[in-house]
Amino acid sequence: MVERKDPSALSAILKAASDPTRRQILTLLAQNGPLKVTDIARRFDQSLNAVSKHIKTLEGAGLVSRLTEWREHLIEVQMAPLSEIDTWFAELRSIWALRLDALDAALKEDNDDK
Amino acid sequence: MVERKDPSALSAILKAASDPTRRQILTLLAQNGPLKVTDIARRFDQSLNAVSKHIKTLEGAGLVSRLTEWREHLIEVQMAPLSEIDTWFAELRSIWALRLDALDAALKEDNDDK
DNA sequence: CTTTCGTTCAACCATATGGGTGAATAACAC
DNA sequence: GTGTTATTCACCCATATGGTTGAACGAAAG
Numbered sequence: 257m258v259e260r261k262d263p264s265a266l267s268a269i270l271k272a273a274s275d276p277t278r279r280q281i282l283t284l285l286a287q288n289g290p291l292k293v294t295d296i297a298r299r300f301d302q303s304l305n306a307v308s309k310h311i312k313t314l315e316g317a318g319l320v321s322r323l324t325e326w327r328e329h330l331i332e333v334q335m336a337p338l339s340e341i342d343t344w345f346a347e348l349r350s351i352w353a354l355r356l357d358a359l360d361a362a363l364k365e366d367n368d369d370k
Numbered sequence: 371m372v373e374r375k376d377p378s379a380l381s382a383i384l385k386a387a388s389d390p391t392r393r394q395i396l397t398l399l400a401q402n403g404p405l406k407v408t409d410i411a412r413r414f415d416q417s418l419n420a421v422s423k424h425i426k427t428l429e430g431a432g433l434v435s436r437l438t439e440w441r442e443h444l445i446e447v448q449m450a451p452l453s454e455i456d457t458w459f460a461e462l463r464s465i466w467a468l469r470l471d472a473l474d475a476a477l478k479e480d481n482d483d484k
Numbered sequence: 485c486t487t488t489c490g491t492t493c494a495a496c497c498a499t500a501t502g503g504g505t506g507a508a509t510a511a512c513a514c
Numbered sequence: 515g516t517g518t519t520a521t522t523c524a525c526c527c528a529t530a531t532g533g534t535t536g537a538a539c540g541a542a543a544g
Contacts, residue, residue, distance in 0.1 A: 274384035
């Protein structure tokens with residue numbers, strides 16, 4: 257049996273990644289390394305508050321981590337959780353491939369029966 | 371220049387995949403091959419209507435296709451769009467790796483300057 | 485002591501989302 | 515014709531979401 261991880265974790269990751277602003281934040285962090293909330297917000301056409309909330313969402317999904325050095329919060333991208341998407345995808349694809357294999361086998365056997 | 375695809379397409383794919391029920395539908399279709407809407411709905415603890423709407427969402431994201439043979443609609447999983455997630459992920463990771471490389475290079479140069 | 489700084493918290497608003505029920509549709513079986 | 519089947523459409527509802535503005539906090543600087 258494959259170790260079934262909490263599906264809500266994957267849901268949170270996918271949902272967090274489904275917002276364009278949040279994906280841009282991840283890209284920005286990947287490019288620049290850790291940044292302060294204010295510095296991130298400066299790049300966007302939204303209020304600081306809106307960006308702060310996006311960061312909280314990303315944090316909740318584990319896609320960024322926060323290093324709080326008193327009032328300055330350093331936000332850093334975390335690539336690890338993203339690989340859960342990969343895992344899910346690979347799993348789905350293998351289920352799919354398995355069925356096709358079984359189908360092939362069945363057809364072949366059917367042919368032998370003729 | 372990398373061909374920049376419509377980011378809203380990726381958003382739709384991620385959002386569609388972020389719902390547990392919809393992921394289960396995809397898994398079901400990957401296992402069983404094309405199914406009728408009714409047969410899909412039978413597996414879930416939701417109204418036929420709710421499942422129908424989920425399927426429409428998946429269809430909108432291109433994750434399933436529909437073969438309408440009069441009143442019976444055959445729903446089939448489409449793996450292709452999912453690879454856009456892979457692409458995005460790979461791109462983000464490469465941006466990230468690039469920064470680390472540059473960081474390494476800078477440190478090395480700094481050392482040479484000493 | 486007052487101001488500034490970086491950030492979150494608390495409301496609030498409009499819209500989206502996931503769910504439900506009931507009707508409409510059009511072919512097919514009786 | 516009447517009923518059954520498979521599916522969507524049109525509403526309705528509660529809650530989530532993305533955005534706004536304004537207040538609060540607590541250290542540091544003037």
